[in-house]
Amino acid sequence: MKYELYVITDEALSGGLPHEVIAERAVRGGADVIQLRDKSRSCRDLVRIGRRILSVTGPAGTGFIVNDRLDVALACGADGVHLGQGDLRPGVARQIAPPGFVIGVSVSSVEEAVSAEEEGADYVVISPVFSTGSKYDAGPGLGPALIREIRMNVTVPVLAIGGIGPENVCDVIDAGADGVAVISAVVAQPDITAAARRLASLIEGRKRAGDADRKRQS
Structure with missing residues (x-):
């Protein structure tokens, strides 16, 4: 799975657009991964929404991840689940999940990252x-x-999240991130597709420039 631009859905920040519409617009803009994040919906609702998102991401070859809820991710056929430090441990999730299922983990220290891997x-x-x-x-x-x-x-791939937008995404890539996870920088923008496309282009351009610099130095 490619992780350069990872977009997390949020209906409140989108001005009320449904998760699946956010997903469709972000995918059109070049998102590599869509994460369904909604802490207020029931399990049944999340599975229903997840299946709708999968109908968008699947044909596009975009990854689909469910936040926190391994049960929902498995029930709706998502590609994987994203876990926080207070959620199910990745080792336990790995025992339950089928082969090829993707597991991501939020970390805030080197120790947490090493443990997650x-x-x-x-x-x-x-x-x-x-x-x-x-x-x-x-x-x-x-x-x-x-x-x-x-x-x-x-x-493993290292992503960064939190306060990332067009003004600082290149700094994050320069620091060594393989990609960025964003909410507001895409979902809260008037044109979700254009916002995603701009970020995807900035990331791609910065990586290309970095590769060129390394070749010159080698």
Whole structure:
């Protein structure tokens, strides 16, 4: 799975657009992964919504992840689940999930990242890199330096989330992130597709420039 632009749905920040509409517009803009995040819906509703999102992501070849809820992810046929530090441990989820199921984990330290990889996580998300209002429980920004530290200590893809937008996404990629996870920078914008396309282009361009620099130095 490609992780460069990972978009997390949020109906409140989208001005009331349904999760599946957010997903469809973000996919058109080049999102590599869509995460369904909704802490207020019932399990039944989330499964129904998840199946609608899958009908968008599947044909496009875009990854589909469910936040927190392994049961929902399995029931709706998602590609994987994303777990926080207070959720089911990735090692336990790995025992339950079928082969090829993707497990991501939020981390805020090198130790948490290393532990997540050892327990079978397929990717880690450093949260939050910058202070953000999108997640009330995220805490203060940890800074790009942590991206470099974690990148040196794990082999799985490293993503960053929290306060990331067009103005600083290149700094995050330069620090060693394989990609970024965003909410407001795409979902809260008047044109979700255009916002996703702009971020995807910035990430791709920065990675291409970085590859060129490394070739010149080698």
